[in-house]
Amino acid sequence: MGYRPALALLEILRGEGVDRVFGNPGTTELPFLAALSEAADAPEYVPGVHEGAVVSMADGYARGTGRPAFVSLHIAAGLANGLLGLLNARRSRTPLVVTAGQQDRRHLQQDPMLSGDLVGLARPAVKAAYDIQHAHDLPLALRRAFALAVRPPAGPVFLSVPMDLMAEETEVEVPPRTTVPRLGPATGLDRAAELLAAADRPAIVAGDGVGREPALAELILVAEACGAPVHHQPMADFLNFPATHPLYAGMLPPRHDVIRETLARYDTVLIAGAHAFTPHHYSPGPALPPGLTVVQLDSDPDEIGRNFPADAGLVGALAPSLHRLAGLLRDRVPGAAARTKEAGDRHTAERADAEAAARAAYSPAPLAPWAAAHAVAAGLPPDAVVVEEAITVGLLLRRLARLDRPGSYTHAVGGGLGWGIGAAVGRALAEPGRPVVAVLGDGCALFGLQGLWSAARESVPVLFVVMGNGAYRTLQDTYASMGGKGTCPGTELGRLDFTTAAEFFGVAAVRAESADQLRELVAGAGELRAPLLVDVPLRS
Structure with a gap:
């Protein structure tokens, strides 16, 4: 035809x-x-x-x-x-x-x-x-x-x-659509299991391929089978391991020197679905410490050995590969349970310290960044999706949010500002029954404000939380760390009224007057029937 x-x-x-x-x-x-x-x-x-x-x-x-x-x-x-x-x-x-x-x-x-x-x-x-x-x-x-x-x-x-x-x-x-067979499990999994089972101090780096494919449940099985702490890849775009799990060890920072220092405490690492290590700031030397045994698994063959050598390089779909690997590891690591408990105790203590510091910072507006991040994390409905483009506050939110459901966290590692508002609208259209909370820096929000027009037109029930510190704070912090004198030119935005901007596009808005109010607003995200913007003044 x-x-x-x-x-x-x-x-x-x-x-x-x-x-x-x-x-x-x-x-x-x-x-x-x-x-x-x-x-x-x-x-x-x-x-x-x-x-x-x-x-x-x-x-x-x-x-x-x-x-x-x-x-x-x-x-x-x-x-x-x-x-x-x-x-x-x-x-x-x-x-x-x-x-x-x-x-x-x-x-x-x-x-x-x-x-x-x-x-x-x-x-x-x-x-x-x-x-x-x-x-x-x-x-x-x-x-x-x-x-x-x-x-x-x-x-x-x-x-x-x-x-x-x-x-x-x-x-x-019009040519008929061809169904392409799904990629199957990798070959070489026996060798990978041998290396992981023989490790005294194994670890896992969970890359964004885990969240994308998705293979979250299968990675949990592997981690538990060998008692390996799990780090998110630097600036992860997805939830690749549940933050509530005892083995979750947080995100690796986007610097090779700090990654190398962090991974030096382990003797073997499984890197699953990670695109290199996506450094942001240059530091000399490789990302991996010398002597580390590396098992790398990816569905993209170009990733294997791309930026670091692998002792075992595996190409295959992540979910079936990890499921089979977990089966090969089962009962081969007698100390797995003890390792999991030890890691859980350590990580629980670290999280408690972060929680205490954040709670101690609660106050009326303007809010301390720690308090604002904690209020969002504490208020999130259980099935919420977080769309995060908040840069500095986003790093704090990653440490405090206890997300564990696949697809519950979205970020853009590309670095092109203005993505967050539109992405949140699209995510709400894709999953209409799920609360969407967009956490945005004020600089990022300025780049993407036109997305609020679409939010109003489509009447998507998204909670837009704009963290207003009045500056390109991450740039100022980097400038200071490089020995810059005074204030970096062009980085001061001044105090901006995002409630006025939201109302111009037809989006209701409110200014958060305290950390407690911000937490309550986030907790009500699931009850929204139209978009709402929350302007959050932060301390400079």
């Missing part, structure tokens, strides 16, 4: 399970928009007033649904606005299929308004970029894009589609 190009696109979206299109409309997308409006069973169009928010919404939606999200951007300028979100998605390995309408080919050589090198713009931020020049190539390229977006390492794929091509009356064939 033949389809006109725009209808062929819709047919492929249906087959790929796409039920929403995230976009900002423009002239070059009009043929596609017309097809959306005319088809009775077309995906819902979810608009944004800035492409940064559009791509971030798609990112949050893809993470919540576990399947690729579809994005429609407008020509060169719209793609440029969306690049920040694409860079974040590529870093976080979020599967997206992104199209942008190119100018009409019949006058493209005349450099018409809005035209540009779309593929050249997109290529550094995506896994692959396709320039579609023939209608019959569009269906095949789309099928390829959806398959490539989810293939390890997952990420965004881009297609440039000329306006006149999409409007052609030519009929094209």
